[in-house]
Amino acid sequence: NAGVTQTPKFQVLKTGQSMTLQCAQDMNHEYMSWYRQDPGMGLRLIHYSVGAGITDQGEVPNGYNVSRSTTEDFPLRLLSAAPSQTSVYFCASSRGNSNMNTEAFFGQGTRLTVV
């Protein structure tokens, strides 16, 4: 199993450019989420999804959009990149069930630099 796959691994953008970070999982997980990782800040939740067609905002959603048209894919869109969005982005998925087995599986991350 590939698990959670993110593309690209690295990206450099100019201020004002837009782009989409791709995330795909092959574990048929209902729940998916996007985090950004910054030094000294840990991981902060950007957006999450509880199933196809259902998304919601996390702690730091400004400047980002998401959609969930299929169970497998959860792309993150940067509308107009800013230097403050320079970060490492992680996508995660989890099963979640009545046994509280909510372990999250993470992608390998996308390292984004906005200049």
Add this chain to the structure above:
Amino acid sequence: AQRVTQPEKLLSVFKGAPVELKCNYSYSGSPELFWYVQYSRQRLQLLLRHISRESIKGFTADLNKGETSFHLKKPFAQEEDSAMYYCALSGTPNSGYALNFGKGTSLLVTP
């Protein structure tokens, strides 16, 4: 509100020494807590979850509801334990079980 606190940004120990990484949480219901580990520039991996009460790579963590803590311990640190460690609290089904992370503790084990 949910909150996870890891008071130490950096913890440096010698090989063979005991190590304890602290984690405190605030949560109104029954918490589901995890420890994730991130080796240099790799993805986060689950290390432990409190409901399984297992020992992974010699690490253990006990949930103390009275002290609202979930400290990670290992009796004899190894150099390969050097990594970033995150304590995380699982959200509710309505929040997609999204994790609330502490800011992380960087563990450095020196020979």
